[in-house]
Amino acid sequence: MFHHLNRWLFYFGVWLLLSGYLHDPLLLGFGILSCTLCAIVAWRMDVLDPEKEPLRLRLMSLQAFLYWPWLLWQIVKSNIDVARIILDPKLPISPTMISVRPIQRTDLGRVIYANSITLTPGTVTTDLRGDTLDVHALTQSAADDVLAGDMGRRVAQMEQRS
Numbered sequence: 649m650f651h652h653l654n655r656w657l658f659y660f661g662v663w664l665l666l667s668g669y670l671h672d673p674l675l676l677g678f679g680i681l682s683c684t685l686c687a688i689v690a691w692r693m694d695v696l697d698p699e700k701e702p703l704r705l706r707l708m709s710l711q712a713f714l715y716w717p718w719l720l721w722q723i724v725k726s727n728i729d730v731a732r733i734i735l736d737p738k739l740p741i742s743p744t745m746i747s748v749r750p751i752q753r754t755d756l757g758r759v760i761y762a763n764s765i766t767l768t769p770g771t772v773t774t775d776l777r778g779d780t781l782d783v784h785a786l787t788q789s790a791a792d793d794v795l796a797g798d799m800g801r802r803v804a805q806m807e808q809r810s
Contacts, residue, residue, distance in 0.1 A: 741787055
């Protein structure tokens with residue numbers, strides 16, 4: 649029962665965050681009703697994991713609070729690099745496909761790593777299978793940055809601390 653209440657509170661928190669309707673009782677009631685219906689549908693669909701463990705907020709660790717600003721900075725730097733490439737009349741690209749072995753120990757860690765690569769302009773994770781990530785990089789320097797492994801180490805640290 650605790651899991652269902654947590655789910656409802658999460659739904660309602662997201663609804664409040666996105667709508668901001670605290671002053672209108674009618675809209676607040678509709679929000680409560682819609683969150684309740686969503687929680688009932690999720691309960692009926694049995695979308696909780698089989699062990700019925702509560703969702704562990706791995707992304708809320710102290711290490712994550714250090715990782716996300718670092719990732720945002722990497723995204724900004726990569727945006728600038730890609731913009732320079734696009735604005736250069738010679739268009740100095742050297743598309744490269746590389747394979748990377750992730751050092752993360754869980755599926756969630758690997759997915760966070762793969763998505764972080766994809767969020768960074770100039771690189772796209774094209775496949776994640778078993779112990780291999782296939783990454784397409786716009787330039788050789790972007791591929792070298794992925795192969796250097798700094799992002800992978802940071803995700804692994806975040807994964808271990810959660």
